[in-house]
Each structure stands twice: as structure tokens, then as C-alpha cells.
Amino acid sequence: MAIPRAAKTLRRTRIQEEKEEQILEAALDVFSARGFRGSTIDQIAEVAGMSKPNLLYYFRTKEAMHRALIDRVLYTWLEPLRAFDAEGNPEEEIRSYIRRKLEMARDFPRESRLFANEVLQGAPHIEDELKGPLKQLVDEKAEVIRAWAKSGKIVECDPYHLIFSIWSTTQHYADFDVQVRAVLGQEHSGEGRFEDAARFLEQLFIGGLRPELG
């Protein structure tokens, strides 16, 4: 008698890896565009090019699909913040953090929207990750920033809200892409908007907006 669910087997076959990959790729497409509740298994199945029961052979439920996707993407998503280096030059660290986050908004907008959808709707599936690993990581990096300020390397400021502001400004270009493009108009909606954004954000976070005194 066959073991009913592939997920329960210990060894993963080549087919399992390929199909699960295929499914998660499709799930990212759908979940990021419509949110968890707004997505249907049929839609994911269609994008993945497989039948619905076939999806459910690899992931027992819609929730399991979503969870596997979140788990897979979360680690990568936090990579830029993890790379934030206490030993580095503060200005350069902040600059490159912004640059990397903006690159991710440009190159991985679906991942950004996946989390945005989830958090926006109360984070029912990732509350633990937010309060646990995420908070720990941010606490750690906030302490780094605070130390920089203490030693006068950067100006004194609230490190948590600094991080929030970098998150929000950069991810805005992924999460609110349609709005950004609508406002910029067709002529400025090429990929050049990311370079403009990078220039502006560097000016904002590094250079400051106040006009230099005479």
C-alpha cells in the first residue's frame, strides 16, 4: 500500500523536488498577487500546470502550501539586514543596506508582496516569525546602530524607526508598484525609476534634505 502523502516519506525523490519547486513557484505567483484568502488552489494548479488533486498530493492543504512558501522565502528576505555589519563603516553600511533592499524590491517584488499581504491582513500565519526571529534580528541591529550613535559616528536617532523607514521606503516600490507607475506616468515607469529612487533615498538617508548653509 502506498504511503498516501509524499510529504510523509523520508527520502525525497527527484520528481518530488521538481514538482514541489514548480508548485511553490506558482504559489508565489498567486499568493503574492491575491493574498492567502483571495487565492484558490485551482488558480495555483493552473499556473503550475498540474491538476488540483496533484497539488494536494504534495501539499496536504492550502495552508501547508503557504507555510512552505513563507518558510522558504523568509530566510532570503532577511539576508540584507543580516549582512548589516557592526564593524563596517556606518554610512556605507546604511547606504548598501538601502541599495540591497531596493534591488530586492526590483528583482523580487512577488516575495515583497507575499509578506505585505500577510502582514497587512494581520499576519495570521507568521506572527511567531515576527515576534521571534525577526524581532531578535532587528533588536540586534538596532543595538549596532545605537552604538554607532553613542560613539558619534552617526547622528543620534531611534534605530527601530530608522529601520522601519528603510523597509517602508524601499518595499514601497514593490508593494505599491501600480500606484508608483500610475503617478509617474507611462514615460517614467521604465526601470529607471529604481535608479531615481536609489538616488533620492541615498540623498534622504545619507545626505539629508536641508539646504547646506551658505
Add this chain to the structure above:
Amino acid sequence: MAIPRAAKTLRRTRIQEEKEEQILEAALDVFSARGFRGSTIDQIAEVAGMSKPNLLYYFRTKEAMHRALIDRVLYTWLEPLRAFDAEGNPEEEIRSYIRRKLEMARDFPRESRLFANEVLQGAPHIEDELKGPLKQLVDEKAEVIRAWAKSGKIVECDPYHLIFSIWSTTQHYADFDVQVRAVLGQEHSGEGRFEDAARFLEQLFIGGLRPELG
């Protein structure tokens, strides 16, 4: 024979106004928390304390409900940007724009999330509003900012991305509230976080983050 839909009558009765108000209030609750596709008429009906067919007596479809809600909220939502005054003191105008947007994130988070959900999922119902009235308004205010820069009152910067960064940083506290609270921890999740945010954002946008020389 009764005119089948209240919406078709010319004169609106007291009951119509009250009930429509009641329904839109409930719809704001549900749509902002779950997005259009994730929401059901039954949920709205339950929150509104009425039966489902009764909702559909006032709004023929789920879409009509959503549209009426959007129409009602959009004008108010853009009020702070509209108040942006070309004749005012630039620094003070930007400062008070940020303050007002942050107050709206604090006092009207549902409205913020309503639009966030919509835009995040591709703005299928408000594309026209984005490309029309919103773009026009932003174009107009961007011109004001550009003029300020030209005359040396503020530093030269991209006005569109400046506006985007103010939107994103302030609305972040409404749209990503659960994440903000999770990261700040229970002890910093009181309403005081908005004052901290206000202080930080003023520092960022007005004061600049670079340490003052000598």
C-alpha cells in the same frame, strides 16, 4: 409595486442614509482587514448586524459596496496632500504634511489598509482614480516642490520620490502595524510609538541624519 432597489429612488429616506452608513462602516472593517476577494458579504452583514439580502437591498453587488466605500474614503484620504500650500514656508509645509499623514495612520488605519490592500493586489478597482485625480494632484504638488528647490528654499531633490517616501514611511505604521508592534515588543507598542515615529521622521526629512560637522 415597490421600486426594487433603494439605490434607484431619487429621494433618499432617513432609513436609507442610516443603513447605508451602517453598511459602509461594516464594509470598511471587513474589506480593510481581508481585502476585496478575501471578504464575504456574509461577514459584512454580520458586522453590520443585518441580513445578507438586506445588504443587497441597499447595494446590488459586493462590488457596488466596495466602490461606494472607496469613493467615500478617497477624497478624505487625499486631504493632507491637497492642503500642501505653495505659499507656505516649505520646511513647515513638509513638516505638517508628515504630521498629518502620521495622524491619519494612527486615527484611520482601516482606511489606509483599504487602499493598501487594493493597490497591493494590482488596484483592479481604482486604477482610474490613480491615473486620473491622484496623478494630477501629485503632479501639481511636485511642481510646487520643484519650484521651492529652484529658488533655493529647499535642497534639490526628486519631488515624486519625496512624496512616495512620505507616503510609505507614514502609512507603514497603519499598514504594517502588527509587524511594527511585534518588533517593538509589548512594552513599546502603546500609542507612544506614534510620537517616536513623528520625532524620527521629522529628524529624517527635516533635520537630516548626517552628523553635524565640528
Add this chain to the structure above:
DNA sequence: CGGATATTTGACCGATTGGTAAACATTACA
């Protein structure tokens, strides 16, 4: 009052939802 109009509801509809059962097809491997 009384009748016209406006409002409300329970029962119901077809379509779609997440998920299952079991027959069928394919693969891996001794």
C-alpha cells in the same frame, strides 16, 4: 384608520470553494 410604499427576511439557486476516494499510470529497483 388604510393603502401605498419602503424595508426585511427565510428559503433557495447555481457556481465555486477546499478537500477526498479510488482507479489508473508511471517509476524505481531487485
Add this chain to the structure above:
DNA sequence: TGTAATGTTTACCAATCGGTCAAATATCCG
């Protein structure tokens, strides 16, 4: 090659979806 395990599909299920209908009820106004 044979067979057991893995993979796939068709047909189906109960629950829920957006929405309709007719009958019942409440309100307005002469």
C-alpha cells in the same frame, strides 16, 4: 522483467460563495 511504491487523474463531496425571489413586515402619509 515483475512488482511494489510513487505519481496522476476523474469523479465526487459538503460547505460556502454571490446573488435572487416572494412573502412578510414596517413605515409613511392622506
